Amino acid sequence: MTIAQLETPGLICDLDITERNLRAMQSAADAGGVGLRPHIKTHKTPALAKWQLELGACGLTCAKLGEAEVMADEAxxxxxxxxxxxxxxxxxxxxRALQERAEVxxxxxxxxxxxxxxxxxxxxPVKVRLNVDTGLDRDGMTAARAVADAQRIAALPGIELIGVFTHEGQAHKGHNFDEVKAIGRQAAQQLVDVAAALRAAGLPCDEVAPGGTPTAADLASYPGVTEVRPGTYLFYDMMCVECMDLTAADCGLRVLTTVVDLPAERRVIVDGGSKTFFNDQFASWGRAMCVEHPDLRLEKCSEEHGHAEWRGEGAPPVKLGDRLTWIPSHVCPVVNLFDEMTAVRGEEVVDTLRISARGKVR
Ligand SMILES: Cc1ncc(COP(=O)(O)O)c(C=O)c1O
Structure with a gap:
C-alpha cells in the first residue's frame, strides 16, 4: 500500500526522518556523556518509545501518571x-502500584x-526531583525557593531527594538558534547552581536535568548537566523550524487531508478541522504549513472543516479530491487527537502505530 491509497484525514509518520532525528539526539547525548530521557508527550506511542529505549535512552519522561502507566505496560x-x-x-x-513495575x-x-x-x-519511599522554574513562568519553584526549601522537603517521610529539573520552554522566544541556545544555557546554569547549593548544604543532588527540544543537543555537553529531556525532537514541527537550524524536510510527522470543497475564489476546504488540527496558532505559518503549496494558509478550523486561504497569484492550484499534506506548527496536541498514525518509508506504508497514551489526562 502507498500513501496515495490512505483514507484521510490521517497522521503520517515518516520513519526515515524520525529515525534520523532519534539517532542525532541520541548521538548528542552520548557525546556529552549524559542520559537522554525523552518526553513521550509528543508521540504518546509505545512503539516509538520502545525505539527510543532501544537506541539508548536511559528512560522516559511523562507528564501524567496515565501516560506513565501506558509506557510501563505497553512499552x-x-x-x-x-x-x-x-x-x-x-x-x-x-x-505505588506503578512503583511495583518500574523505577519512578x-x-x-x-x-x-x-x-x-x-x-x-x-x-x-519515593524518588523526587525539584522542579525549578528557570524562566518559563509555568509551574515549579524559583531557584531561591528551591534552595530555601530543599532541606525541609528532603526531611519529609519517604521523600528521597535525588535531583533537580527544569523545562526551559522559554527558549522558543529566541530570535535565532544562537539566542535560543543562550537562553537554554542561562536556564541550565541556574539549575547547576541550585544543585551546587543543595550539595553544599549536605543534600544529595546527583541528577541535573534540563529539557526541551531546541536546547537539548547543546545542553547535553553543558558542564554539570547529567540528563536531557526533549520530546518534540523525534518529529520536530514548524515552531522548531522557526527557532532552530531546520527545514520542513526535518519534520517527520504530517497530517494528510483531502480537498473537499472549493466554495469561493480563494477558499479551499480540507477534511480536517479542529478535530484534526490543534485549533491554535503558534508559528507564523498559522496552524500548519502546507507542504505542496506553502502559500495556502490554514486560516480557520471548524470541527470537521479546515478553511485554507490561497495567498498566491491567480486561482488556488488545487482541485476537488487533491491530497494536501501539512506539517503542524505544534505537533504534540495534534498527535493527541488521533488513535493511530501510519508509518511510512518513502511512499510505502509499513505499519500502523497505536497512540495508546493519547488523552491520558489523569
Ligand atoms: C517538563 C517538560 N519536559 C520536557 C518537555 C519537552 O520539551 P519539547 O516539547 O521542547 O521537546 C516538556 C514540554 O512541554 C515539558 O513540559
Missing part, C-alpha cells in the same frame, strides 16, 4: 520520570505539594 519501560505535580490519595495509590521519579513543585505527596503515600 515495557522500567525507568520513568513523571514531570508533573501529583496530589491526592488516588494518585498516590496509582503511583516524580516532580516536586513546592514544599506544600511535597508535604501532601508524602502524607498521601503514608511515608512510603
Amino acid at each position: 515495557g519501560c522500567t525507568d520513568l520520570f513523571i514531570a508533573y505535580s501529583l496530589l491526592g490519595a488516588d494518585k498516590a495509590a496509582r503511583l 521519579r516524580v516532580s516536586v513543585v513546592s514544599l506544600a505539594q511535597a508535604e501532601i505527596l508524602s502524607a498521601a503515600l503514608g511515608g512510603a
